[in-house]
Amino acid sequence: MLPAVPELPAGTVLELRTEDWRYGGHPLCLRVEEVRHDLSHYYREEWLWVIGEALDADGTPSGRMEALVKVAALAGPRTEAFAPHGD
Numbered sequence: 001m002l003p004a005v006p007e008l009p010a011g012t013v014l015e016l017r018t019e020d021w022r023y024g025g026h027p028l029c030l031r032v033e034e035v036r037h038d039l040s041h042y043y044r045e046e047w048l049w050v051i052g053e054a055l056d057a058d059g060t061p062s063g064r065m066e067a068l069v070k071v072a073a074l075a076g077p078r079t080e081a082f083a084p085h086g087d
Contacts, residue, residue, distance in 0.1 A: 005035075005037070005048060005071055005074065006074050006075060008032050008035050008050065008074065009032070010032055010033055010034070011031065011032065012031070012032040013029065013030070013031050013032070013055065014028070014029070014030045014031075014032065014050065014052075014069070014074070015027070015028075015029050016028045016029075016030065016067070016069060016073060017073070019070075019073075020069060020070050020073035021067045021068060021069045021070065021073070022047070022067075022068040023068065024067065028054060028067060029054065029055040029056075029057070029059075030050060030052045030053070030054055030055065030065070030067055031052050031053045031055055031061075032050055032051075032052045033051050033052045033053065033064075034050075034051040034052070035048060035049070035050055035051075036048070036049035036050070036051065046070065046071055046072070047068050047069065047070055047071065048068070048069050048071055048074070049066055049067070049068055049069075050066070050067050050069050051064070051065075051066050051067075052064070052065070052067070053065075
C-alpha cells in the first residue's frame with residue numbers, strides 16, 4: 001500500500017535528500033508553490049510533481065523549478081511551514 005500524499009500548501013518548505021527526488025543528483029530545499037496531483041497517476045501514485053522555488057542553504061531563493069518527488073519522502077518531519085522574514 002502506498003503512503004497517502006500529505007497536504008502541501010503553498011509556502012511549505014521541503015527538505016529533500018538526493019534519493020527523494022529525480023533528475024537533480026543533490027539534496028534540495030524547495031518552497032512549494034503548486035502540487036500537480038493530476039500527473040501522479042502516470043507514476044503509479046509513487047511520485048508527484050512539485051513546482052516551487054529552490055532555496056539555498058541560507059534560505060535565499062535560487063530559481064523556480066519543478067521536481068518529481070517520491071511520495072514516501074513527503075511524510076514526516078521533512079516538511080515545515082515557511083515563515084517569511086520581515087524586511
